[in-house]
Amino acid sequence: MLLNAVIITLREVLEASLIISVFLALSQLLERKLSWLLLAMFVGAVGGFVYGQNLGAVSMAWDGMGQELVNAGLHLLIFLSLLVFMTSVPHQHKKRWRIVTLIATITAVVVAITREGSEIILYLSGAMSIPNMLLPVLIGSIVGAGIGISVGIYFYYLLINMRLKYGMWLGYLFLLLVAGSMISQAVEFLIQADFIHAGKPLWDSSNLISERSVIGQLLYALVGYEATPAPIQVVAYVSSIAIIAVATVISYQFRTPPHDD
């Protein structure tokens, strides 16, 4: 039970932790204030609690497909925040754009914590209600959350201690992959809700890297790894990355000289 609590909490925390650490690092590299982060994390935690408490009702909405639709929506919202963030970064010398960047960052952090937090809260509130489980579950979750947050902190220091140019590029690259992963997961939820036809998996790499394995789990959190992806998922993954990359390059081309504002 203890180990299970570690794994579940780690899985959920890791994904949110990585996203937040990259936003933090990029904000730091852009010389932004970081105080907003505490607020965003708090709002995200409240959001996770509210979503978790109402999950039963949400699930039964829309012919029993409410959970899938809300989750797909949340993943799509993170994707849009990433798109706005990356296209607004080249225009940081203008106040308007700085506000846009900040709103995108806060949205991504709040939504990521809401999504992952709701599952942790449901798990914890259930597991801790079982006699004699309170302590092992609590300890396991603290350990899991600790590992997840540590990985995020490590990643953060890695990025801010690199040379500015490389740190920005690595952060950007990671956000691109997260964006692809978000769209891939959104598509998976729409398939689950029977809105999109899955078709046969494009490949089966479960013998090579199982989604159960530690590497599989880590790759899932990092790049949205799937051992048996639906063709449409792969198409959506690749095209969402292409859209953000192209939009970012175009935005960069259109940036005005810094002395304008």
Added chain:
Amino acid sequence: MRYALLIIALCLSITPVFAGPPVFTLEIKEHLFFPDEITIPANTKVKLHVKNLDATAEEFESYELNREKVIAGNSEAIIFIGPLDKGVYPFFGEFFPKTAQGKVIVE
């Protein structure tokens, strides 16, 4: 108003015609799946109706089926699976994986 009622009545009467995919019911009780094996036809979409009779939440998860759905305590959920090739597709309850294990057998 009369038309609205008529339309509703029509919709209700039409519904059974589109009965949709076959339904299979699964129950979660004391962190176990009942039944823990379900056999479904190959190349057919089916609807799993999962009833969580425990007070605790559970997450129906399967890497092989590419499905994950949280089911709150004392509530129900619907999960579509398939069409699938013949084979065995394990699933488990992520919150209580030691006991909550099952598989879908596609024939």
